[in-house]
Amino acid sequence: MALSAKKEGFVHLLDSAAMITSNNRKGLGPGRPVATTHGEIEQAAFRLFAERGFDGTTMAAVAQAVGVGRRTLFRYYESKNDIPWGQFDRTLDNFRTILDEMPEELPLHQAVHRAVLRFNEFPPDAQPPHRERMTLILRTPTLQAHSVLRYGDWRAVIAEYVARRQGLRPDDVMPQMVGHVSLALALTAYERWLEQPAASLQDLLDECMRQLRDYLTD
Amino acid sequence: MALSAKKEGFVHLLDSAAMITSNNRKGLGPGRPVATTHGEIEQAAFRLFAERGFDGTTMAAVAQAVGVGRRTLFRYYESKNDIPWGQFDRTLDNFRTILDEMPEELPLHQAVHRAVLRFNEFPPDAQPPHRERMTLILRTPTLQAHSVLRYGDWRAVIAEYVARRQGLRPDDVMPQMVGHVSLALALTAYERWLEQPAASLQDLLDECMRQLRDYLTD
DNA sequence: TAGAGTAATGGCACTCAGCGCCAAAAAGGA
DNA sequence: TCCTTTTTGGCGCTGAGTGCCATTACTCTA
The missing domain is CATH 1.10.10.60 (Homeodomain-like)
Incomplete structure (x- = not known):
């Protein structure tokens, strides 16, 4: 008291x-x-x-x-490690909705990419605390480690979406791969975002995707 | 005693x-x-x-x-978590060597991909215990979490190689992205490998790369 | 061969996360 | 007022990880 x-x-x-x-x-x-x-x-x-x-x-x-x-x-x-993540499971429900609302006509990779962009949109005033939170999560070794479990849930949401659209099972190679790669791009963008307060998360995500294409096409 | x-x-x-x-x-x-x-x-x-x-x-x-x-x-x-990884830092030295031995003429993405393949080659008799080790690491939540730190070191090796070949800094977007994506593919392949004792790690890595290309090209 | 020097060992005690157990607190309803 | 319900929070335990330090078991030298 x-x-x-x-x-x-x-x-x-x-x-x-x-x-x-x-x-x-x-x-x-x-x-x-x-x-x-x-x-x-x-x-x-x-x-x-x-x-x-x-x-x-x-x-x-x-x-x-x-x-x-x-x-x-x-x-x-x-656990103590769970505090910085807040109630992430609720956020994932939101992510699921965003994915489901993506038009079916859109090519799969575009649908996923746009959904990720959308998922990471925040009102301007929410950005500073969000940056503080992500700094804590991405820069504290203990939390970096623990976060994998959350990332796993996030990847699963993508895998399920991809599987549904492709008529596959979520644990097939393709859906799993898309989940992993999407996370890879998101993490790259986030790390950059923490260092460049000016840049927008959306621009960085776009750039990462562009770089990946460049990298793969000779 | x-x-x-x-x-x-x-x-x-x-x-x-x-x-x-x-x-x-x-x-x-x-x-x-x-x-x-x-x-x-x-x-x-x-x-x-x-x-x-x-x-x-x-x-x-x-x-x-x-x-x-x-x-x-x-x-x-x-820590207890470090036991299953053994002396991974030594293994990373080996990975560095493999990358450095890749011919410069090879396109970057091919060089990295081949190095990853090479890094995951083991003599047949070493496979069963390696599978046991990886099963432990990839299926135990505690270890999944802790492994991120090792993955970080692994990614750094790739990022350094990419940075050197491209005349960039290791913490630039491109090298970081390649590190993250390479890890994404490797993890997808490994997870598959644990479920399919028959398939070779090399074939699975190749397939993941192929799927990624398919995914990105409409 | 008796130290002297050196480096790993391992016991002790401590902090802190996390969990099972359970009595007590604080509400609503009859 | 008493009964039911649900949360609280104290107590005590296990187990990881760490600092401290005397002990042990070597090698080398006089």
């Missing part, structure tokens, strides 16, 4: 709309009400990560900052 | 030749002689991993199996 952080105020970047629906039983129905929210935890955690670094921040410290028990923290996030 | 495992007998698959030179001061020079070798540790560890699973095997158990102190184990391998 220590001094708790302010409620809300930090909208989950990867998840702006979905945030509202999450944690919706703040008092409805029977049972003890929740003591915190994902947003609140992330707000406190990101502040500490910025101050002491990711590895230098203990879960106990985050718990104290949020004003909640350490044990409770582990009910909101499976 | 418990019952220690037999010396040698398990040649590091990713590292057959280099193995001999490692741990060469088994009594030379002053100071206490080493109590074990990387090979010995891996042999014991892989046996336990097979029996109880990776997560079900504690470092204490490995230490006991080797007949060495737990503390000593951490001097041979930075």
Whole structure:
């Protein structure tokens, strides 16, 4: 019951709309009400990560900052590594929708590429915090490692789409390959994006795709 | 001093030749002689991993199996996750050599592709244990995650080669992209290889490359 | 052959992530 | 007020990883 952080105020970047629906039983129905929210935890955690670094921040410290028990923290996030990713699974639902909305007439590679572009569009004011989040994820070795699991989910979404359009199974070579390569391009673009605050993610993604074509065609 | 495992007998698959030179001061020079070798540790560890699973095997158990102190184990391998990778850095030296030996006349993408093929060639008798090792690495979530760091080193080798041939810096978009995409293809091929014991790694790598071309050309 | 020097060993104690267990807290409803 | 429901959070454990340091087991030299 220590001094708790302010409620809300930090909208989950990867998840702006979905945030509202999450944690919706703040008092409805029977049972003890929740003591915190994902947003609140992330707000406190990101502040500490910025101050002491990711590895230098203990879960106990985050718990104290949020004003909640350490044990409770582990009910909101499976692990410390999961905090920076927020509720990525919701974001993936969005990605699925984007892919499904791509016109069937569009050649497969264009459909996938455009969907990836679309998926990485953010309103201007959401960019700085998103960059902060991605810097943490892409530059912290511990998180780099853990992120593979998230990337795997992301790839699976693409593989499923490709498989459906091609009449294949998601675990066939072609869908898997497209998932892997799409991720490769996205990661290349993101790493560049962190170093060049000026460039847009979309332009960088386009450039990576162009470079890949150049590379492959003699 | 418990019952220690037999010396040698398990040649590091990713590292057959280099193995001999490692741990060469088994009594030379002053100071206490080493109590074990990387090979010995891996042999014991892989046996336990097979029996109880990776997560079900504690470092204490490995230490006991080797007949060495737990503390000593951490001097041979930075972490439990590093054991399955063996001395991958030596293997990377080999990869560098392979790339450097590629004829300059060869188009860049062919040079890289052939080098990757070459890098993944193993004598027939080395295949079963190599498959076992890769199964462990690619199918154990904990290891999947940790492997990114190794992949990063692998990508760096490619990026350096591409940068040199193109007169660019290794951290430019093009070299980075080639590194990422090459890894993407390799991982796709490896995953397939684990499921299809019959197919050769080379054929699968070729097929992945072919699929990528098909995918990109309308 | 008795040190002297050297380098690896391994025990101890510590931090921290993560998890199972369970009593207590805090709501709503009868 | 009591019962039901659900979350909380404290306690205690396992296991990875690390710093510290005395001990061990060699080689070399006088």
